[in-house]
Amino acid sequence: MISPDTIFALSSGRPPAAIGVVRISGPRAGAAIEALTGRMPAPRRAMLAKLRDPASGEVIDEALVLWFPAPNSETGENVAELQLHGGRAVIAGVLGALGRLEGFRPAEAGEFTRRAFENGRLDLTAVEGLADLIGADTEAQRRQAYRQLKGLLGDRAESWRGRLVDALALVEARIDFSDEADVPEDLVRPALEIVRKLRAEIADALAGASRGERLRDGLVVAIAGPPNAGKSTLLNRIARREAAIVSPVPGTTRDVIEVHLDLDGYPVTLLDTAGIRPSTDPVEQEGIRRAQDRAGEADLVLWVTDASTEGTHVGNDTEMEGVPSGPHVWTVKNKADLLPSAGKDENESGLLDAFILSAASGRGVEPLLQALAVYSGKFFLGGESTLITRGRHRKALEATSEMLDRALSEDAIGREDIIAEELRLAARHLGRLTGRVDVEDILDVIFRDFCIGK
Numbered sequence: 260m261i262s263p264d265t266i267f268a269l270s271s272g273r274p275p276a277a278i279g280v281v282r283i284s285g286p287r288a289g290a291a292i293e294a295l296t297g298r299m300p301a302p303r304r305a306m307l308a309k310l311r312d313p314a315s316g317e318v319i320d321e322a323l324v325l326w327f328p329a330p331n332s333e334t335g336e337n338v339a340e341l342q343l344h345g346g347r348a349v350i351a352g353v354l355g356a357l358g359r360l361e362g363f364r365p366a367e368a369g370e371f372t373r374r375a376f377e378n379g380r381l382d383l384t385a386v387e388g389l390a391d392l393i394g395a396d397t398e399a400q401r402r403q404a405y406r407q408l409k410g411l412l413g414d415r416a417e418s419w420r421g422r423l424v425d426a427l428a429l430v431e432a433r434i435d436f437s438d439e440a441d442v443p444e445d446l447v448r449p450a451l452e453i454v455r456k457l458r459a460e461i462a463d464a465l466a467g468a469s470r471g472e473r474l475r476d477g478l479v480v481a482i483a484g485p486p487n488a489g490k491s492t493l494l495n496r497i498a499r500r501e502a503a504i505v506s507p508v509p510g511t512t513r514d515v516i517e518v519h520l521d522l523d524g525y526p527v528t529l530l531d532t533a534g535i536r537p538s539t540d541p542v543e544q545e546g547i548r549r550a551q552d553r554a555g556e557a558d559l560v561l562w563v564t565d566a567s568t569e570g571t572h573v574g575n576d577t578e579m580e581g582v583p584s585g586p587h588v589w590t591v592k593n594k595a596d597l598l599p600s601a602g603k604d605e606n607e608s609g610l611l612d613a614f615i616l617s618a619a620s621g622r623g624v625e626p627l628l629q630a631l632a633v634y635s636g637k638f639f640l641g642g643e644s645t646l647i648t649r650g651r652h653r654k655a656l657e658a659t660s661e662m663l664d665r666a667l668s669e670d671a672i673g674r675e676d677i678i679a680e681e682l683r684l685a686a687r688h689l690g691r692l693t694g695r696v697d698v699e700d701i702l703d704v705i706f707r708d709f710c711i712g713k
């Protein structure tokens with residue numbers, strides 16, 4: 260499977276920048292250093308050298324050159340790293356010179372990491388952890404991803420798999436030597452004891468799954484309410500608060516706008532849904548339907564109303580018409596600046612489920628954000644230490660657990676052949692989790708998310 264090509268790519272960000280890092284991996288990575296510098300650095304020691312175009316002999320740049328001979332490198336192959344000045348022409352010159360060397364080609368997206376996986380430097384869960392670490396927007400996401408990269412899930416899955424293989428060996432011994440007098444009668448009982456413990460541990464891990472998965476995606480908060488209540492104004496007000504913003508991403512439809520926030524380290528996605536109101540226009544109806552769906556899927560809805568046109572007490576039946584019923588709903592009474600007096604400050608502690616604020620002036624918005632940060636902290640509590648961060652992990656462990664159930668079921672009592680088969684299948688599902696077995700079909704999906712140079 261290992262391609263004999265030597266691959267190269269710019270692994271640092273988009274030029275121009277102070278420094279640009281070009282990574283080279285493959286059998287001829289060392290030859291690239293020689294061709295460009297005429298020298299070889301000691302392994303893992305930085306060497307300052309002039310880089311010349313081997314064709315013309317012209318100096319392209321002066322760079323720090325690092326050499327990591329196989330197998331002790333990121334990819335498990337020979338790896339060279341060039342730390343150049345990060346200008347466009349410098350980088351283009353070096354990449355061009357590398358491309359003209361025999362046996363070299365530009366790397367495809369995720370190819371360095373894929374080679375690391377294929378050479379056993381990373382298991383699949385670590386590959387996913389690496390992708391998540393690079394993609395992490397907030398502290399909590401970073402911590403979760405780092406732990407996964409370092410094997411929190413992978414090591415656990417491997418140890419489960421090892422114990423499962425032990426149990427399987429006991430059952431198989433019982434099958435193979437059942438006629439021989441000196442094989443202990445009961446090898447199956449200790450095997451099933453191991454299986455029972457495993458099943459309990461996997462059930463524990465599955466119990467925390469949803470928090471880990473959600474931490475990758477973020478808490479979803481929908482801003483909904485009647486037209487002209489000030490929903491867009493509120494979203495913009497929050498988005499302008501620079502510290503909070505991660506990246507404004509347009510929604511999948513023109514009816515829903517998303518803003519990604521980092522609140523005290525927790526990821527929160529804020530959705531502005533189109534004004535929810537009765538309409539006969541089919542296009543508008545479609546927009547309203549999508550907005551309602553989106554709000555219905557949210558973890559929390561901020562139901563924004565115009566406080567200047569109604570009473571400030573909560574629970575007015577007419578104004579609550581159309582409130583999504585599924586998720587938790589907080590009432591936000593906007594345009595407090597238009598109210599004559601009292602009531603503006605009553606919720607500044609942020610403890611109540613109703614907020615009175617002015618999106619236009621910003622007054623009262625901070626307590627709302629503080630309450631959101633507290634809410635997301637509770638929402639994700641314990642999520643960072645969960646093992647499972649993706650649906651893929653959950654499915655593999657659910658399938659494993661199902662096989663263990665079958666091995667322990669009544670149907671399997673006294674049937675060592677059935678028990679052995681279920682344990683073999685269970686081990687296979689665990690192996691898929693870390694990528695030890697049978698994963699060609701999922702590799703492309705996982706590596707597709709990487710960009711070039713990783």
Ligand code: GDP
Binds near residue numbers: 488490
């Ligand atoms: P949406 O339809 O709910 O998104 O409402 P918009 O955000 O478009 O706001 C509707 C109108 O209300 C606009 O003219 C805003 O300037 C105004 N508005 C929004 N928030 C406030 C506020 O806090 N105070 C006042 N006085 N006007 C506001």
